């Protein structure tokens with residue numbers, strides 16, 4: 001009996017030694033692809049920095065999604081970011097940027113912040129958040145989203161306002177996985193519904209309307225009208241003064257938070273009430289967080305916002 005106890009103790013001790021080694025080893029094998037380096041164009045400094053894929057993905061997550069979000073939402077974002085990144089890289093058939101693989105300018109590709117800015121942003125939560133994001137990257141190591149065996153355009157935005165937009169309605173380019181889907185999980189996003197007032201002078205400056213005409217005829221009613229809406233309910237055609245504008249142009253030129261808006265005029269200008277934030281195509285970040293809170297996995301999240309996709313190892317993607 002004593003011998004059996006001794007054997008059991010020895011066996012348990014042995015397992016305690018072996019198990020961490022196995023886990024570490026599995027993790028190391030799994031992250032093989034993510035440890036490859038990436039050349040990042042730091043647009044603010046106008047220089048290229050080569051860094052590990054892990055560091056780049058963590059820095060992009062840090063810039064693009066609140067670190068306080070649920071782990072499954074961060075994992076979904078990690079896969080989206082890795083997929084988007086791979087698509088820009090020459091080794092996966094992308095064009096790269098200024099001799100680098102990708103730019104940190106969100107207007108070109110996606111935002112990124114390095115360690116100094118992460119420390120500034122997170123303060124005394126730095127260690128915890130850094131570890132949390134590192135885990136989201138490692139837990140999904142090497143995973144990308146594909147459709148028909150090809151990397152998808154993994155677009156994402158802050159909050160869709162109840163329904164995502166299709167790529168067709170925003171960019172007039174139909175992609176089977178970027179269709180409009182319902183989203184009931186993002187209503188607690190900050191500034192979800194917001195009033196934005198734009199003066200007639202600003203409308204004149206940005207849309208080329210005649211401010212005097214608008215001001216003179218400003219009895220409210222017919223200065224602005226959303227003539228029709230897209231399938232997801234966003235403003236498609238908007239009539240302002242005597243001119244017609246595409247809803248997405250109005251959003252872009254007047255810097256509205258989304259094209260999901262209603263509008264009314266008063267004597268000083270137009271008051272837009274927007275719902276959600278961003279272009280609305282693809283993964284809805286606040287929706288992802290809501291889905292995670294409701295118990296959905298990162299794969300559930302990805303396959304909801306990107307319909308019909310497969311999550312698979314990047315090694316399986318054909319390199320050019």
Ligand SMILES: [Zn+2]
Nearest residue numbers: 160183284287
């Ligand atoms: Zn949403």
